[in-house]
């Protein structure tokens with residue numbers, strides 16, 4: 238009997254902590270045990286098609302632990318590269334993780350220590366429950382999108398314009414039937430879940446009673462999930478073959494980047510039928526900057542400048558958008574002299590002359606919201622964003 242009790246205790250001591258990420262959007266690299274309640278978790282990160290531009294700012298994992306026991310998890314292997322310049326990584330004191338005890342509601346974990354020297358993000362958690370979840374920002378997966386689609390029912394129409402590398406559908410949603418047309422891209426980069434939460438807020442507002450004038454004035458064409466593969470595997474910013482889906486808009490790689498090919502083809506078909514596109518925007522997240530980048534049409538003297546200025550002024554005055562820099566206009570490419578370096582707005586301007594914008598929203602503390610944005614803030618901005626686009630496109 239005494240022996241049996243000893244075995245059970247030993248077993249339970251070993252089963253104390255389990256870190257796992259085998260679910261949609263889950264991602265982490267190697268995990269090492271440092272001490273009984275101290276773990277070292279390497280971020281997996283991803284590189285592009287040439288093994289460059291490593292970025293390691295998506296992680297999402299589940300922890301099974303003993304309630305009321307202090308636990309320490311060090312996130313390491315953070316440094317990377319952006320547009321070919323090395324950096325210390327995007328996980329730092331400005332961007333602590335979010336934590337959830339029900340896998341549904343998320344709040345920022347405030348008990349962390351960031352050590353810039355390694356760099357290392359040390360998380361300290363004493364859970365009250367036996368299971369919790371940690372992620373860089375609140376997850377939004379294909380499952381969330383399917384739930385939104387189901388909620389919308391036949392109030393929106395969905396077409397499949399192509400397939401991802403892994404044969405997931407690239408869907409295009411249409412809401413409303415107004416004379417003006419806005420074409421929106423969400424989630425070109427899989428780590429940027431804030432983009433999807435804003436998209437959800439926008440769709441919910443458009444389909445509400447209050448959204449009726451917006452449906453009557455504008456035809457909304459929405460790509461709600463530009464990189465379904467990356468979102469499913471818990472990727473960072475590249476498709477399965479390593480192609481950045483917000484670069485490469487100047488090349489045509491049907492096999493290597495079918496997502497871009499499909500998205501652009503649907504726009505070409507729309508325009509070829511004699512219809513117009515009055516506005517294009519792709520929504521993104523960054524760690525600490527927030528801005529609106531106008532179309533690459535020559536800047537303040539360009540033909541889309543009035544639209545750009547009105548949009549920026551309204552966003553700044555009437556919404557929670559809190560820009561860290563003034564409106565500016567994109568150059569014709571992100572990297573001169575190199576193929577595969579045009580963003581969606583640069584590519585659509587080159588091909589069709591469209592008024593195409595990029596917006597970035599930060600995940601760090603934001604002055605208008607007064608904290609690091611959470612799901613409710615993104616949903617709210619989605620509503621504000623729909624209203625603002627309505628004002629910009631209708632007289």
Ligand SMILES: [Zn+2]
Pocket residue numbers: 425426429483521522
């Ligand atoms: Zn992005």
